[in-house]
Amino acid sequence: MSQRIRPRKLIVSALIALIGFILVVVIGNIVRAPKQKDTTKTTTTQSQAAGFDKSRYPLDQPNSIWIVVNKNRSFNPLDYAPADLVNVGGGQRIRQEAATALQQMFSAALGEGRQLQALSGYRSYATQKTVYAREVATNGQAIADTQSAKPGYSEHQTGLAIDVGGGGCGIQDCFGNTAEGKWVAAHAHEYGYIVRYVSGKESITGYRPEPWHIRYVGRELAAEMKKQNIQTLEEFFGL
Ligand SMILES: [Zn+2]
Secondary structure, three states, X not given: OHHHHHHHHHHHHHHHHHHHHHHHHHHHHHHHHHHHHHHHHHHHHHHHHHHOOOOOOOOOOOOOOOOOOEOOEOOOOOOOOOOOEXXXXXXXXXXXXXXHHHHHHHHHHHHOOOOOEEEEOOOOHHHHHHHHHHHHHHHOHHXXXXXXOXXXXXXXXXXXXXXXXXXXXXXXXXXHHOHHHHHHHHHHHHHOEEEEEOXXXXXXXXXXXXXXXXXXXXXXXXXXXXXXXXXXXXXHOOO
């Protein structure tokens, strides 16, 4: 009997050792697996962050396509005027690069049956001075400040912003409800434009929603803002 028990004991010991080995390998993999995933995740996040260079263009130089102008950020010099304004129809002018993108956007919209018009593009420091003074005279300064910029503080002075209309609505709230306004909200970023003043961001931009006011920032930035679901330049750049 004792001679038979020994081989059994050996087999049992071998089996226990084998099961033990398998358990160590399996548990080892389970424990290691999440660590490997985390490493991959971290690497991806880092490469995405490194992929977009937020300092590529200056935010404070008037001729930069990333210039951020708002109620706290004026032009330097205050009466800056862009040198490359071109006609975009409707008697309006904007800067060359923005104009090319706008024309591409307008023809793409037209291809889908949405007819857009250029209503108000570049405005000089002097023009804005008149516009603002008229607003203050009509509505008082508090109301004027929510819908009109002080001279030297208007995005229209960049030559990169334009008010558009269509669907029977001009520079008014109704534009957001037209098929044209909805098309602009959905597609502007594909052409390097953002809708600059959106609902819910009044305290950040300083303006009530203006679905008609679009701002050229270039395709790269517009796409990145869309991807990150960030609607304002102030939030994107942490200003
Ligand atoms: Zn505007």
